[in-house]
Amino acid sequence: MNFLPNTDKDREDMLKVIGVGSIEELFSDVPSSLRFQGGLNIPPGLSEYELAKHMAGLASTNTAQDFVNFIGAGSYDHYIPSVVRHVLGRSEFYTAYTPYQAEISQAVLQSIYEYQTMICELTGMEAANASMYDGASAAAESVTIASGLTRRKRALVSKSVHPEARTVISTYAEAQDIQVEEIDYKNGVTDVGCLAGRLGNDVACVVVQQPNFFGLLEPVDEISARVREAGATYIVSVNPMSLGLLRPPVEYGADIVVGEGQVFGNPMAFGGPYLGVMAVNKKYLRRMPGRLVGMTTDGQGRRGFVLTLQTREQHIRRERATSNICSNQALNALAATVYLSWVGKKGIREVGEQCVQKAAYLAGKISGIKGFSIAWEAPFFNEFTVKCPVDAGKVVDALLEKGIIAGYPLGRSYPELKDHLLIAVTEKRTRQEMDDLVAGLEGLA
Amino acid sequence: MKYPENLKYTKDHEWVRMEGGKAQVGITFYAQDQLGDVVFLELPEVGTEVEAGVMFATVESVKAVSDVYAPVSGKIVEVNEALNDSPELVNEDPYNNGWMCVIELSGPSEFDNLMDSNAYQKLVEKGGE
Amino acid sequence: MRSPEPLIFEISKPGRKAYSLPALDVPAKSLEDLLPASEIRSEPADLPEVSEVDLVRHFTRLSQLNHGVDIGFYPLGSCTMKYNPKINEEVANLPGFNCIHPYVPEELAQGALQLMYEFQDYLAEIAGMDHVSLQPAAGAHGELTGILIIRAYHRSRNDLKRTKILIPDAAHGTNPASAALGGFTVVEVPSDSRGGVDIEALEEAMDETVAGLMLTNPNTLGLFDENIERIEKIVHGKGGLLYYDGANANAILGISRPGDMGFDVLHFNVHKTFGTPHGGGGPGSGPVAVKAFLEPFLPVPTVVLDNGKYRLDYDKPQTIGQMKSFYGNFLVMVKGYAYIRSLGPDGLREASRNAVLNANYILRRILEYYDLPYDRHCKHEFVVSPSRIKRNTGVRTLDISKRLLDYGVHPPTNYFPMIVDEALMVEPTETESKETLDYFADVLIAIAKEAYENPESVKSAPHTTVVGRLDEAGAARNLNVRWERPE
Structure with a gap:
């Protein structure tokens, strides 16, 4: 199957206009020694039906979709309303490129402006960009912003931040000679004493996650005070879904808010594409990477939207740009915009409350099972850590038989927590599913 | 008057107005015209030491960023704060209200190395640098 | 309206x-x-x-x-706005791809891992490379990944003096930005009179402090660099590595492979070359392919096949680390994979051949009215300049672009590459018919004539869009980036 409209006759006519005898002649500037001989060693082309069948076969070789999922750890199984797929399926949105030509890109531009507004509402920050690749890369780029603004080269990152986000931060930071130091956790949250000991006027930023990777609420005010004292940038990585219920990061002094926006209308999809959320206060605006949409007017005074502050970006500032980002996650941001319009002002609070209630119910039940306990006391949103009587990986394996993926074994990224299991719920998990999990765990006690 | 005769000019399109050991600095009519609508300026803080020929400020239009080089060496003693809210002054009135800063010269001799209006106009007519 | x-x-x-x-x-x-x-x-x-x-x-x-590929012609240079096959959207929506958490036990995601494994293989074959990481989320992300791999390679050999990356003046803006983010100083190499890399300048710039050269081939002028073999010798001769920016790979599928040209590392833009939609700006996917000696530095994890089971391999002690969470933009990979399986080796080659034919056809049709800075056959795109029109009528590239909007066509890329005055960069892609190309050429010619007869009509365009030219300076001066409820 291919998608070429031209007929042999068309090609012949076109070659005549060009003044060559064959398409081959158009490649005469490719040295013959570099011409690829023979055919590429990839399978022959398929008809649409064959392709559909092949892809359905691969999809059904996966079986995870048939399990009840209790893994969170940065990707959450929230309900995605049908309107999301409907709007994302409008090819005016998905077959467009970056809205450089504003006059014929008002749909993309206005929806980004709506998205920016919603992120500002949730976080309390003054400006949000059009999206980053994901929460982890947004965190990494925010460390770069902080280092550039403070002209300092140390970044303190709590060990209760998502392990993959920490790895990405280190990957980015290493190239810019920013020294990343990890701050230990104590009782499941950032050890503020340890943080205070490491802070100083050479620290560019402190990165914490709220709720943290273990699901717990961090002492964000106490951390904020320490960060202020040191004159560092306070970077907070949030679960944006929690912000319907929990207070916005602006209230505890965040300078840069990042987060994984997958929770808003984007499927778990084996890890991507997701949505990097980034919001800042005005002071940081001109250092913010990524695209930004602003409202303006045309010559007749009609309202319209354009990409603005483009001089920050690579296509103008080249090696002095705030970042190299070009393509972003626009369609995922549109999913978030549609999702947030669907849940609205009241629904997002209700989703948050259901998460808290269900997580509390499940945690209560599990703590009643002999040998199992809730690892730490701090309050949590939709995710919590269970200390198991055996290796948590074995718990997960054992529950697979019952059609349940019980959670994320923390030993995968914290060797000291081999018997700890991270369990998440969403509004989708029913009492029956949670009771089934509890019954399965009881069988292991 | 695109290039007033009482000012001196650099090949990088800055102008200089000398007033008692101090140099008022801005960008020329040609520079602002090439840039288009100026939307933002990043100016140095008062007290900053600058060196002739070294970048000390940037001017941004919608689609371009241009470096501004110090025409003379010295210390920044005044910055045009009005440009923060009204960057368009650089377009509308480049030689007066659109001035950027005042430099207290450390070596007055440098002033004599700058171009006069005629020489600068010839440079611009060749298409600048 | x-x-x-x-x-x-x-x-x-x-x-x-x-x-x-x-x-x-x-x-x-x-x-x-x-x-x-x-x-x-x-x-x-x-x-x-x-x-x-x-x-x-x-x-x-x-x-x-909004305008989109499904509505009309979208010849945006260097963006490869080809048709996005609908079946690929449909299969990417299958629950078996959507409803799997990235941390599920590997035995529950064998289909996803197999797809990634095979996609890695196909891309390596198309590139003429040995190993692939699918993790980067976009082209620029792939560039940064490649740059970090180059950096890690030199450091692993304790070769710490290589602090520079050479980049031609015609390069995409992401190249210098990626090199800078990767910790390098950028040194620009000029173009020669044929539109390729200036070999003498390259020889002069290339020394033991240079980590590598980033090159797009065909370049942003749509021209294949005829001296690529000499360039390879110069860079490798001084111990540097060659990075291939795959943004323009749509010209060379099955025709010439970057690995065979001597490149050591490259990225592909799946959302350009392999037909996945651009989504209004994203998501893309920017896989990175490397020669065998760079494999230890790839980001983790990659997908491997062990005793008939696919698994994620994190065991790379020299890895640069991770570029994002998890494994990359998986659903984009699904679509890119489906695209490659649809076309097969013959379909890919035909796609490139027709992309090049279509570009050359438009070029020859409009040449009487627009100026060609380098008179050669182009590859998948070309750059012309309306410099004669501008000189005679004052009508600029921006005006011509805005006038195109009235004809239902997305304008070409404007003012890029910067080395061409008033550049118009046209990339028709292979999925457009001769009728569409003729319509576009006719419109460009009509606008050129209109510029002479009625320049004001071009300068005040567009006339039929929902809004006219917007005040971008006003937007930047009086920033309004979020809505406030009126009191």
Whole structure:
């Protein structure tokens, strides 16, 4: 199957206009020694039906979709309303490129402006960009912003931040000679004493996650005070879904808010594409990477939207740009915009409350099972850590038989927590599913 | 008057107005015209030491960023704060209200190395640098 | 004329809702028993309150204000706006791809891992490389990945003096930005009179302090660099590595492979070359392919096949680390994979051959009116300049682009590459018919004539869009980047 409209006759006519005898002649500037001989060693082309069948076969070789999922750890199984797929399926949105030509890109531009507004509402920050690749890369780029603004080269990152986000931060930071130091956790949250000991006027930023990777609420005010004292940038990585219920990061002094926006209308999809959320206060605006949409007017005074502050970006500032980002996650941001319009002002609070209630119910039940306990006391949103009587990986394996993926074994990224299991719920998990999990765990006690 | 005769000019399109050991600095009519609508300026803080020929400020239009080089060496003693809210002054009135800063010269001799209006106009007519 | 659409916030009305959730089926506790009162939000986030009908109409009407590949021609240079096959969208929506958490046990995701494994293989074969990482989320992300690999390679050999990356002046802006983000100083190499890399300048710039050269081939002028073999010798001769920016790979599929040209590392833009949609700016996917000696430095994880089981391999002690969470933009890989399976080796080669034919056809049709800075056959795209028109009428590239909007065509890339005055960069792609190409050429010619006869009409374009030229300076001076509810 291919998608070429031209007929042999068309090609012949076109070659005549060009003044060559064959398409081959158009490649005469490719040295013959570099011409690829023979055919590429990839399978022959398929008809649409064959392709559909092949892809359905691969999809059904996966079986995870048939399990009840209790893994969170940065990707959450929230309900995605049908309107999301409907709007994302409008090819005016998905077959467009970056809205450089504003006059014929008002749909993309206005929806980004709506998205920016919603992120500002949730976080309390003054400006949000059009999206980053994901929460982890947004965190990494925010460390770069902080280092550039403070002209300092140390970044303190709590060990209760998502392990993959920490790895990405280190990957980015290493190239810019920013020294990343990890701050230990104590009782499941950032050890503020340890943080205070490491802070100083050479620290560019402190990165914490709220709720943290273990699901717990961090002492964000106490951390904020320490960060202020040191004159560092306070970077907070949030679960944006929690912000319907929990207070916005602006209230505890965040300078840069990042987060994984997958929770808003984007499927778990084996890890991507997701949505990097980034919001800042005005002071940081001109250092913010990524695209930004602003409202303006045309010559007749009609309202319209354009990409603005483009001089920050690579296509103008080249090696002095705030970042190299070009393509972003626009369609995922549109999913978030549609999702947030669907849940609205009241629904997002209700989703948050259901998460808290269900997580509390499940945690209560599990703590009643002999040998199992809730690892730490701090309050949590939709995710919590269970200390198991055996290796948590074995718990997960054992529950697979019952059609349940019980959670994320923390030993995968914290060797000291081999018997700890991270369990998440969403509004989708029913009492029956949670009771089934509890019954399965009881069988292991 | 695109290039007033009482000012001196650099090949990088800055102008200089000398007033008692101090140099008022801005960008020329040609520079602002090439840039288009100026939307933002990043100016140095008062007290900053600058060196002739070294970048000390940037001017941004919608689609371009241009470096501004110090025409003379010295210390920044005044910055045009009005440009923060009204960057368009650089377009509308480049030689007066659109001035950027005042430099207290450390070596007055440098002033004599700058171009006069005629020489600068010839440079611009060749298409600048 | 289409009318503007209010903001979703402006159609919001207190008490309306679109959502429905299952009733809470566990015993409800008082919220204050579960969370400290101080952690609970006092003011609700002011999200819209709309009905489902409001919502659907809002986004549907809004969508109608946009141009897309499905609506009309989109010859945006260097962006490869080819047709996005619908079957690929459909298969990417399968629950077996959508409803799997990235941390599920590997035995529950063998189909996904197999797809990634085979996609790695196909891309390596197309590139003429040995190993692939699918992790980068976009082209620029792939560039940064490649640059970090180059950096890690030199460091692993304790070769610490290589602090520079050479980049031709015609390069995409992402190249210098990626090199800088990767910790390198950027040194620009000029182009020669044929539009390729200036070999003498390259020889002069290339020494033991240079880590590598980033090159797009064909370059942003749409020209294949005829001296690529000499370039390879110069860079490798001094111990540097060669990075291939795959943004223009749509010209060379099955025709010439970057690995065979001597490149050591490259990225592909799946959303350009392999037919996945651009989504209004993203998501893309920017896989990186390397020669065998660079494999130890790839980001983790990659997918390997062990005893008939696919698994994620994190065991790379020299890895540069991770570029993002998890494994990359998986659903984009699904579509790119489906594209390659649809076309097969012959279809890919034909795609490139027709992309090049289409570009050359438009070029020859408009040459009487527009100026060609380098008179050669182009590859998949070309750059012309309306410099004669500008000189005689004052009509500029921007004006011509805006006038194209009135004809239902997306304008070519404007003012890039910067080495061509008033550049218009046209990339038709292979999925456009001769009729579409003729229409576009006719329109470009008509606008050129109009510029002489009625320049004001071109300068004041567009005339038929939902808004006219917008005040971008005003937008930047008086920033308004979020909506505020009027008091």
